[in-house]
Amino acid sequence: xxxxxxxxxxxxxxxxxxxxxxxxxxxxxxxxxxxxxxxxxxxxxxxxxxxxxxxxxxxxxxxxxxxxxxxxxxxxxxxxxxxxxxxxxxxxxxxxxxxxxxxxxxxxxxxxxxxxxxxxxxxxxxxxxxxxxxxxxxxxxxxxxxxxxxxxxxxxxxxxxxxxxxxxxxxxxxxxxxxxxxxxxxxxxxxxxxxxxxxxxxxxxxxxxxxxxxxxxxxxxxxxxxxxxxxxxxxxxxxxxxxxxxxxxxxxxxxxxxxxx
Amino acid sequence: xxxxxxxxxxxxxxxxxxxxxxxxxxxxxxxxxxxxxxxxxxxxxxxxxxxxxxxxxxxxxxxxxxxxxxxxxxxxxxxxxxxxxxxxxxxxxxxxxxxxxxxxxxxxxxxxxxxxxxxxxxxxxxxxxxxxxxxxxxxxxxxxxxxxxxxxxxxxxxxxxxxxxxxxxxxxxxxxxxxxxxxxxxxxxxxxxxxxxxxxxxxxxxxxxxxxxxxxxxxxxxxxxxxxxxxxxxxxxxxxxxxxxxxxxxxxxxxxxxxxxxxxxxxxxxxxxxxxxxxxxxxx
Numbered sequence: 344x345x346x347x348x349x350x351x352x353x354x355x356x357x358x359x360x361x362x363x364x365x366x367x368x369x370x371x372x373x374x375x376x377x378x379x380x381x382x383x384x385x386x387x388x389x390x391x392x393x394x395x396x397x398x399x400x401x402x403x404x405x406x407x408x409x410x411x412x413x414x415x416x417x418x419x420x421x422x423x424x425x426x427x428x429x430x431x432x433x434x435x436x437x438x439x440x441x442x443x444x445x446x447x448x449x450x451x452x453x454x455x456x457x458x459x460x461x462x463x464x465x466x467x468x469x470x471x472x473x474x475x476x477x478x479x480x481x482x483x484x485x486x487x488x489x490x491x492x493x494x495x496x497x498x499x500x501x502x503x504x505x506x507x508x509x510x511x512x513x514x515x516x517x518x519x520x521x522x523x524x525x526x527x528x529x530x531x532x533x534x535x536x537x538x539x540x541x542x543x544x545x546x547x548x549x550x551x552x553x554x555x556x557x558x559x560x561x562x563x564x565x566x567x568x569x570x571x572x573x574x575x576x577x578x579x580x581x582x583x584x585x586x587x588x589x590x591x592x593x594x595x596x597x598x599x600x601x602x603x604x
Numbered sequence: 605x606x607x608x609x610x611x612x613x614x615x616x617x618x619x620x621x622x623x624x625x626x627x628x629x630x631x632x633x634x635x636x637x638x639x640x641x642x643x644x645x646x647x648x649x650x651x652x653x654x655x656x657x658x659x660x661x662x663x664x665x666x667x668x669x670x671x672x673x674x675x676x677x678x679x680x681x682x683x684x685x686x687x688x689x690x691x692x693x694x695x696x697x698x699x700x701x702x703x704x705x706x707x708x709x710x711x712x713x714x715x716x717x718x719x720x721x722x723x724x725x726x727x728x729x730x731x732x733x734x735x736x737x738x739x740x741x742x743x744x745x746x747x748x749x750x751x752x753x754x755x756x757x758x759x760x761x762x763x764x765x766x767x768x769x770x771x772x773x774x775x776x777x778x779x780x781x782x783x784x785x786x787x788x789x790x791x792x793x794x795x796x797x798x799x800x801x802x803x804x805x806x807x808x809x810x811x812x813x814x815x816x817x818x819x820x821x822x823x824x825x826x827x828x829x830x831x832x833x834x835x836x837x838x839x840x841x842x843x844x845x846x847x848x849x850x851x852x853x854x855x856x857x858x859x860x861x862x863x864x865x866x867x868x869x870x871x872x873x874x875x876x877x878x879x880x881x882x883x884x885x886x887x888x
Contacts, residue, residue: 361707367719370725428626431622447631448884453639456823457642460843460856460857468641496885544715547717584715
């Protein structure tokens with residue numbers, strides 16, 4: 344294994360980079376358990392009071408529930424539309440298919456600030472600023488490319504002969520899809536649903552524009568608190584954000600692993 | 605029978621194409637229309653004179669320059685940190701690849717807001733870094749780590765490093781390992797084999813990762829707003845300020861159009877070096 348004389352050095356450098364990746368974020372977890380009223384390092388003592396506030400404070404609770412609601416519907420919408428689009432672009436044969444399959448990913452490269460103000464302008468016209476439906480629509484735009492990429496990759500990774508075999512044995516297109524294709528790509532679809540959920544759950548820039556003081560998501564509430572003098576409730580809310588993401592990511596990775604093996 | 609199956613297959617493939625329609629339609633209305641509306645507002649609210657702000661005040665051009673400089677430095681930092689990381693992920697064996705992969709995916713999927721906020725806990729004058737150094741007697745005044753370009757660059761590098769690592773790693777996995785082995789069996793030292801064989805072959809990943817990091821960093825808003833210098837805003841911050849602060853949709857739209865054109869120009873230039881489809885994550 345040790346073919347490279349500088350391998351030991353490489354390991355230490357990478358260990359430092361791994362610490363740079365992980366450690367800075369984790370600092371909010373101990374801070375959320377502080378007894379002090381200031382968001383200061385080091386945390387003092389141990390208390391759950393900030394979590395109590397998080398659970399009892401009306402604004403924060405409403406925002407958490409709203410984030411879960413928007414994330415859920417975004418996952419449903421993005422997965423349904425995205426899977427259908429991936430199927431159409433992978434299996435269909437029409438002019439401009441290659442170009443279209445790149446264009447549907449353009450929300451990835453267009454700066455989010457631009458997507459945000461454009462969406463805001465249109466939502467003002469439509470009168471849907473500060474609505475749950477508006478948030479779901481806007482977040483679905485951001486999540487859709489991720490679902491399309493993920494499902495397209497699952498569609499390409501399995502043996503097409505399985506479908507051809509089903510068809511040649513007399514199964515119609517629909518039967519083939521539901522009995523052969525869908526079960527094969529199901530783990531990829533499930534993983535992308537979770538990625539869509541996380542995208543919405545963590546999204547802040549677009550949400551800043553299209554939420555109002557009544558309908559707000561958790562990141563928006565945290566952002567406003569970060570800007571206007573913070574108490575450790577923010578750390579508790581941030582810990583909640585991390586926790587939900589870790590759970591969703593873990594489940595998504597498990598689903599993915601099942602596709603690979 | 606065979607001919608029949610053949611014809612059915614063709615028919616079926618035509619039908620499949622229609623499945624893409626809802627997604628395309630959805631994006632046209634909810635993504636295409638917003639971009640078009642921004643362009644229209646920039647020309648009509650009240651008039652194309654919105655674009656004259658560039659001539660009136662140097663603030664806007666300065667912001668574009670600052671944005672590009674910060675974006676380039678961030679890209680360079682990500683490449684410098686990301687390459688050894690991806691290299692070890694690639695060469696270190698299965699277990700190490702899994703562990704390092706998880707360390708990358710965790711921040712990749714966790715909230716930019718939380719990570720930015722966490723960095724402010726580290727970097728502010730009473731933050732972890734300064735408190736530790738002050739207590740140790742290394743410095744006698746807090747170092748200026750936040751509310752400047754350094755803070756922005758650290759925060760953005762942290763947010764974008766996973767994108768770089770994942771692109772580099774995907775590129776390295778496409779390299780045939782037999783090539784470096786062949787070079788070494790023909791007498792090349794490990795370093796020469798790396799420099800002459802592996803590094804040139806990993807250029808595709810380097811281009812892909814750099815392009816995606818550069819493009820995403822051009823549109824950053826949150827990280828510079830929390831960690832950056834309020835006196836030297838990035839363009840994303842000016843756009844938000846125009847739209848939500850000044851309620852000046854026309855100028856905000858004009859600044860957005862220029863940023864969009866600049867971003868697309870970078871993407872277009874990037875397509876000369878790398879296949880855009882692989883940058884976006886499509887596997888071969």
